[in-house]
Amino acid sequence: MSFDDIPKETLEVISLNPDRFGFNIIYTMAAKFRDGKTEEAHKTIVEYASNEKLTVDQALEIASGTPQKSAKTAQEKLVVESTVKDGTAKFAQLRSVDKTLRIEFSSEDSSEDMRKELTLEIELLIREFVRKKSVK
Structure with a gap:
């Protein structure tokens, strides 16, 4: 390139x-x-x-020049953004677009430990969500 x-x-x-x-x-x-x-x-x-x-x-x-595969345009997609602060400092930015959730940490110091812990927590939350949904 x-x-x-x-x-x-x-x-x-x-x-x-x-x-x-x-x-x-x-x-x-x-x-x-x-x-x-x-x-x-x-x-x-x-x-x-x-x-x-x-x-x-x-x-x-x-x-x-190919037609977009998705019926939704960029403007129609559901976008949810949230900022997590530690006092007045930005700690992390969360962005959800349709089926994707992105977490971006402000510093690399906190990202490694948090990423590991959050991966486990998110997996548990998803499993619990699936379990509750299958019971209904």
Whole structure:
């Protein structure tokens, strides 16, 4: 992958939103630029950067011109966000989109221990939920 394939103005959009852009979308968009699909690739990057509800898969579908597989658009997806604070400092950010729950810790110091403990707790909660649901 070469960032040389991506125009400067597009790289500026990416640099303003570094947490949004992972390897998959950058690699795919670099290939689009190499293939001469500059306008489509740039529009996709700008749209993805400005629309937090748009997923990587949806952005890649837009760039490829294929119809979206999901009947829901990015705006229709249920998004729930919550911030957990320790006093006034942000400790963790929780984000739920449809069937996905993401937990992002503010520091790596707390993330390792918490991740292990939360994995066990979440597994127990899910098992209990399934058990209660099957009893009804």
